[in-house]
């Protein structure tokens with residue numbers, strides 16, 4: 001039986017997929033993918049993500065506003081996200097989170113929207129997709145405050161690039177850690193060392209396509225079928241067969257997103 005995979009983070013609404021999405025999805029199915037989570041980054045691209053999931057059986061969607069896009073959000077943007085969150089195709093909110101690498105959005109405003117996503121997810125019993133770039137301490141601080149007040153949240157640290165302490169703090173609070181193509185890069189040994197210490201029960205894989213293509217596709221447009229390359233490096237890193245990675249990451253993705 002072929003191995004089964006779930007790409008937990010794909011930006012298939014990106015214009016780079018406009019010309020050939022059916023072919024991309026066919027290649028994904030051929031590679032063993034049974035679900036792909038299409039992740040929104042703005043109130044504007046949330047409806048197209050939901051529409052994609054309504055149109056293609058293999059897809060599910062998230063709705064939300066990525067921290068770097070919060071500054072440009074219109075006054076009605078959050079209400080538009082809230083209105084979409086009840087749709088049956090929607091399995092999570094996000095991507096949300098904190099980002100100190102870019103300074104598009106003042107940090108207090110990022111915190112405000114991150115908190116909104118966490119609160120709405122709890123209310124609607126949805127998962128949360130968390131983006132964190134050079135803001136690990138702040139993200140853990142906010143997650144811990146939320147955890148102490150409300151208990152575990154169903155969430156994933158997507159495209160994880162943080163250190164071991166951050167990963168362990170998140171795992172202790174019940175979050176999942178998702179690895180993308182960076183894991184396969186030659187200069188990413190520190191990240192592989194973190195991955196090696198993660199429990200199988202908390203691991204996810206993703207492409208974050210069209211960005212971050214794994215080796216041997218690095219530099220080209222990424223797509224969901226390529227998730228198997230990241231999974232292959234994860235298997236080597238953990239010293240387990242690829243089938244073990246497939247089994248656990250697929251089961252974990254199902255549990256997180258209710259797939």
Ligand SMILES: [Zn+2]
Pocket residue numbers: 009011039095208
């Ligand atoms: Zn993303």
